[in-house]
Amino acid sequence: MSDTSDAPDTPDTPTPDTSDTSDLAARAARLDAADELAFVRDRFVLDDDVVYLDGNSLGALPRAVPGRLAEVVEHEWGRLGIRSWEESGWWTAPERIGDRIAPLVGAGPGQVVVGDSTSVNVFKALVGAVRIAHADGPGRDEILVDAGTFPTDGYIAGSAARLTGCRVRAVPADRIAAEAGPRTAVALVNHVDFRTGRLYDLPGITAAVRAAGALAVWDLCHSAGALPVELAAHGVDFAVGCTYKFLNGGPGAPAYLYVRPGLQRWFDSPLPGWNSHAEPFAMAADYAPAEGAPRGRVGTPDILSMLALEAALGVWDGVRIEAVRAKSLALTDFFLECVARYVPAGLVESLTPDAHAERGSQVSLRCAEAEKAMPELIRRGVVGDVRRPDVLRFGFTPLYTSFAEVRRAARVIGEVLS
Template sequence: MRVTLDHARDLDRQDPLADFKQHFALPEGVLYLDGNSLGAQPRAARDAVAATMDQWRDELIKGWNQGWFDAPERLGNRLAPLLGAGEGEVVVTDNITLNLFKLLGYLVGRRSDGRRAVLSEGGNFPTDGYIAQGFCRFGGYTHRVLPEGDDLAAHLDGVAVVVLSEVNYRTGRRRDMAATTRLVHAHGAEVIWDLAHSAGALPVALNDSGARYAVGCTYKYLNGGPGAPGFLYVRRDCQEEGWQPLSGWHGHAAPFAFDADYAPAADITRFRTGTHSALAYSALEASLDLWAEVDMPTLRAKSLALTELFRDCLADVLATHGIEDITPALEERGSQVSLIDAAHGYAIVQALIARGVIGDYREPGLLRFGFTPLYLSHEDVWHAARHFREVLEAGEYRDPRFSVRAAVT
């Protein structure tokens, strides 16, 4: 390969984040480029979950007064710095689908200017469009779709709220959050940002970009564990009095007064619904302990270096095999490399998995590789690229074992 293993090792020696890798429990023989689907396990998560099991066993109901009940706000405040948000602006709760519904109801329900359309993005992760459809169908609003690649400004007439991903899950393309937010506001609409592929992948600048509303998950780049809870951001000055439609007791102003009538909490707590899993929160909290030590600009620099290294190692062989590299330019890139091979993409990913290189495949034709700077070294990336090259050069993807498509999570 054009890049030598020695060079990759040199880069590791200069890597200020190199020490983080030892804090993750990674299986032997695996080169994991799928942290954009499910992050690896922080070693501390195991003890944290065991401690919560002890707490359940020994403290029983008292556990709710010993950190479980206020975990949504506490973890929200710990997450906020990674998102460019402040204290009291983030709550960890439910999942992206549900959090989008809450914000749609919070925003669309109270508009008095007759705007009744919700715009979602074509080509975005499907659940964002699905919940916008459910919301509109149920609430009597109009759902519209922004065709992928179209000019957003041309689609904002009459739109109350648009749901956009900062980083697209397929292409890894990053929108300019500040410019886009300004554009949407100038058209009299609100934007809810989906940060699923931004949070923990790069420095997110919610406050500085003028963003008012966002949702995201914690099980991808944030390494919170399988199905770890989602989060929801509302800028401080947008937390006016108002209901969100999923009005459960944990979002009540006084949940233990057992009042007959719902009264939303004055702050971000209003976006909680009902009882949450203490176990799920404890794994995430262990991961956030680690994140507290991470300098985000340094993370970003390493993320881009890793994606470039992978591409540099493979550029010639991808071209030879007719595989298209659709990875965006540096300034528009998330933390992934995206390739297109409609004919052999699935089989290539399967052949790589058989070699312990875990990426993922999404119909139609997309090979997707996530780069997680906390637990991937440059040497890991070099070896992953070497395997990829060998799969292509040896034609391993032609092995019939790898051509049968099954459900891919």
């Protein structure tokens, strides 16, 4: 799709007044020329005719992945077969890849294990946290849950509560710090709200929950890979996250689990599979948990998707997460400015906070015609998604999104909504 001038006016299709937008293209060019991360874009397979703003649902394909998958299938599986568990390092992949993710979430070696889905890891973390809380004494029978959480987290919390004799109490995420009390066993919080893109105060909420004698479990699905997280520095107890959004691991890529080092020996996983046994090949009838990160494993790792993720993580070589955050804020600032200039007043309302301290790496626009508008945006080469009933959602992946694309996307939004 060429970046041409706006379509001509028609009597019954008003267009926004773009007479004052001539500076935006020049500014986008200057920002792209100064972009510290511009070199990373070539590490992805991208369509120059498409502005891809859905990396907060599924990241773009890293160029290294197809070749690596072919090698795994043709050589490691096809020729070596079962020998690859040792000779190709398949057995140690969950911890090895966890160590690759660890710096992106502010964790150390041996603190992150990769495997299973986010939902499964939320379940492990919640039940494990409640068991630790119960071991400290009776009376903690409450799981606090972010009231705006992604639905699955709420479903899992309800199941964990039924299994552990707790009750779930849903409160707004920004009230969790104040609501945590003597009955709270654990709080489950999303770092970034999936609908609005609001970033919550991980250090402050974690400290308040800990001060109340409870534990905190953080869902990092919409923050890891988009901004600094610093799990160890802020004393986070448990964290989980997916790898197919800002970490670009591919559809259905395995998730990860973080357990604070001081809690690892007390972590009693509700899913004690043979892979997390201290001697997995002893095939013992009694369970003895492994030490460290392997305690978070369950069953046989999903090797194909896991090794695709490992190859995908190569895009982070030479990338500073601080530079990613700086560009994320610059991209979203510029997008909001362009939307204000290209989209007629009153057609959209930003649900994403203006304050940098409260913004993730997405912008959500409330729009009455959202469900009709997004298919047309996609047809015109601007890919985002919709959250019903009326939210247009756009994710900004700093590793491959340019400022020129941001301007183009806002201009097309203005055309479609007009």
